[in-house]
Amino acid sequence: MATSETTTVMVVDDHPMWRDGVSRDLEAAGFEVVATAGDVASARNRAGATLPKVVLMDMQLPDGNGADATAAVLAASPGSNVLVLSASSERDDVLEAVKAGACGYLVKSASAAELIQAVSATAQGQTVFTPGLAGLVLGEYRRMSSAPANSTTVIPRLTERETEVLRLVAKGLSAKQIARRLDVSHRTVENHVQATFRKLALTNRVELTRYAIEQGLD
Incomplete structure (x- = not known):
């Protein structure tokens, strides 16, 4: 059962199997997945309805990219912290996500343990980058x-x-x-x-x- 201290999470990804698998991993680790979404419009609407503490955001969505979705989610739920979880480690994708308001960027090759740690850190307002990406962004x-x-x-x-x-x-x-x-x-x-x-x-x-x-x- 969720407590007042449980970190609420929304998972945004257009692949249902991946989205469900990540949601199960998060719930097994004690997080409360309050919503999932597969596109920008759904992400915006569900973020506004559930106000999740952390939003896990994919960069490739059918009606836009992760930067668009990040901006839309933060407009609907300003208190959310967005952590991008993407297969792409391209510099342009990382830059766009950060400029849109993402707190960090994790590639999907990360382990379940790394993901859990990253979500916890993001919930606390910390920035999280897959090793190597922070230097690329700063440069x-x-x-x-x-x-x-x-x-x-x-x-x-x-x-x-x-x-x-x-x-x-x-x-x-x-x-x-x-x-x-x-x-x-x-x-x-x-x-x-x-x-x-x-x-x-x-x-x-x-x-x-x-x-x-x-x-x-x-």
């Missing part, structure tokens, strides 16, 4: 976001340590993992994160990660 955004020499854009000034913490947040590390990596206290890391939130006028770690990606902080 591409660095090239895409290079400002022209005469640009008047003003980027808030972060300290060296704040920038270092931001890089690690963008790679999906938790505050505890960052604290161990930098040999500082968990509280110190959180203080740096909160200071960065204030300076950049951001409200959560997903926005912070997107900022890091856009600025090419790898």
Whole structure:
């Protein structure tokens, strides 16, 4: 029986056997699958009706792609966290998904254990990427976001340590993992994160990660 702490999930994939198999794995791990969908329209409608905490999103759907569906789902259920689960590891697909609002991107070659871990992390607002994809995304955004020499854009000034913490947040590390990596206290890391939130006028770690990606902080 589901409890108040159960993480609710919606699975979006146009292959019924895959969709059902993933749903069974999630339910066996203690998640509550509140909806499934096979296309963009159904994903949007069912997300609005069920407000899932996590949405597992395929990139290839019959009436659009995963980026379209991600944007539609988040418009209907702003509190949802979208994790793409796709057979494609193409850079363009990954970039489109992140720009549409996805928290992370996992390829379908991932094991069931990796999927469960990724869904848990996504539910907590962490970013999750299949190893290798985060570097591709960061590198591409660095090239895409290079400002022209005469640009008047003003980027808030972060300290060296704040920038270092931001890089690690963008790679999906938790505050505890960052604290161990930098040999500082968990509280110190959180203080740096909160200071960065204030300076950049951001409200959560997903926005912070997107900022890091856009600025090419790898």
